[in-house]
Amino acid sequence: xxxxxxxxxxxxxxxxxxxxxxxxxxxxxxxxxxxxxxxxxxxxxxxxxxxxxxxxxxxxxxxxxxxxxxxxxxxxxxxxxxxxxxxxxxxxxxxxxxxxxxxxxxxxxxxxxxxxxxxxxxxxxxxxxxxxxxxxxxxxxxxxxxxxxxxxxxxxxxxxxxxxxxxxxxxxxxxxxxxxxxxxxxxxxxxxxxxxxxxxxxxxxxxxxxxxxxxxxxxxxxxxxxxxxxxxxxxxxxxxxxxxxxxxxxxxxxxxx
Amino acid sequence: xxxxxxxxxxxxxxxxxxxxxxxxxxxxxxxxxxxxxxxxxxxxxxxxxxxxxxxxxxxxxxxxxxxxxxxxxxxxxxxxxxxxxxxxxxxxxxxx
Numbered sequence: 001x002x003x004x005x006x007x008x009x010x011x012x013x014x015x016x017x018x019x020x021x022x023x024x025x026x027x028x029x030x031x032x033x034x035x036x037x038x039x040x041x042x043x044x045x046x047x048x049x050x051x052x053x054x055x056x057x058x059x060x061x062x063x064x065x066x067x068x069x070x071x072x073x074x075x076x077x078x079x080x081x082x083x084x085x086x087x088x089x090x091x092x093x094x095x096x097x098x099x100x101x102x103x104x105x106x107x108x109x110x111x112x113x114x115x116x117x118x119x120x121x122x123x124x125x126x127x128x129x130x131x132x133x134x135x136x137x138x139x140x141x142x143x144x145x146x147x148x149x150x151x152x153x154x155x156x157x158x159x160x161x162x163x164x165x166x167x168x169x170x171x172x173x174x175x176x177x178x179x180x181x182x183x184x185x186x187x188x189x190x191x192x193x194x195x196x197x198x199x200x201x202x203x204x205x206x207x208x209x210x211x212x213x214x215x216x217x218x219x220x221x222x223x224x225x226x227x228x229x230x231x232x233x234x235x236x237x238x239x240x241x242x243x244x245x246x247x248x249x250x251x252x253x254x255x256x257x
Numbered sequence: 258x259x260x261x262x263x264x265x266x267x268x269x270x271x272x273x274x275x276x277x278x279x280x281x282x283x284x285x286x287x288x289x290x291x292x293x294x295x296x297x298x299x300x301x302x303x304x305x306x307x308x309x310x311x312x313x314x315x316x317x318x319x320x321x322x323x324x325x326x327x328x329x330x331x332x333x334x335x336x337x338x339x340x341x342x343x344x345x346x347x348x349x350x351x352x353x
Contacts, residue, residue, distance in 0.1 A: 137298075
């Protein structure tokens with residue numbers, strides 16, 4: 001296994017686990033969304049993310065070169081080995097929080113997948129190109145709801161404002177680079193995530209403005225809080241999520257439909 | 258949501274990849290046309306059914322009255338001469 005593949009591994013895992021965990025949370029809405037049509041819509045988005053996670057985890061398994069497939073990586077790792085950003089593992093909360101998180105992340109995926117078109121890893125570039133079509137729809141669908149609720153009734157605006165206040169500080173983690181970003185950029189695998197902050201704000205700010213919502217850090221400065229999920233140090237919610245997600249494959253190893 | 262604010266009903270028409278015309282495939286509830294289109298995409302085109310989607314407010318469709326079925330449609334039943342099956346086609350015109 002060459003050094004380039006091994007340095008790409010954590011970078012790919014950050015994307016793969018983000019898709020997996022976000023998909024898992026969205027799937028929790030199945031049967032519980034406010035209306036039947038939105039129930040199906042949210043499940044579609046969840047399945048898109050699971051699909052992205054499958055492709056990315058397969059790639060991660062190949063990069064790692066230890067014979068682990070997508071299932072082994074999805075279901076048989078321990079909490080500290082997951083590299084998703086913390087925001088995506090937080091409980092769904094109400095519908096406002098769910099669609100806002102979905103919008104913030106889809107906007108990030110859109111700029112990330114766009115940048116990955118020039119990745120030196122052709123498989124990653126291909127996965128990104130396919131995912132880009134999906135996340136563009138996720139962004140539009142979730143963004144519509146952000147505007148409808150943010151610029152809706154007094155109650156919906158209050159809920160959307162609370163969701164933004166809760167979620168916004170967690171976006172700081174996305175753009176705080178470390179050595180994995182530096183290696184990915186140096187090897188041409190993908191952009192350092194800090195470079196995505198300005199294009200991400202260009203996607204997010206107009207929608208928040210239309211929704212009469214104000215991001216908490218107009219000037220890109222966040223408070224001192226930094227979540228650390230992408231380094232494997234997760235919130236207290238992650239263990240419960242994994243326990244539920246992994247229970248079946250651990251109880252019935254190798255189970256298939 | 259209170260019942261008096263229930264979202265209006267929309268009829269959904271989908272054109273398949275190989276199809277020429279939009280076909281009615283069902284209905285759904287949505288608050289406006291933009292949402293109706295997105296919901297139609299999510300509810301009715303999940304299995305690659307569609308290349309194009311139309312949505313129409315159900316209350317905008319004018320339908321014939323089922324009770325007038327006899328008056329409307331039965332008189333056409335014995336007018337076989339309205340079908341162009343009595344013409345001899347030139348052999349060059351294969352299928353028409």
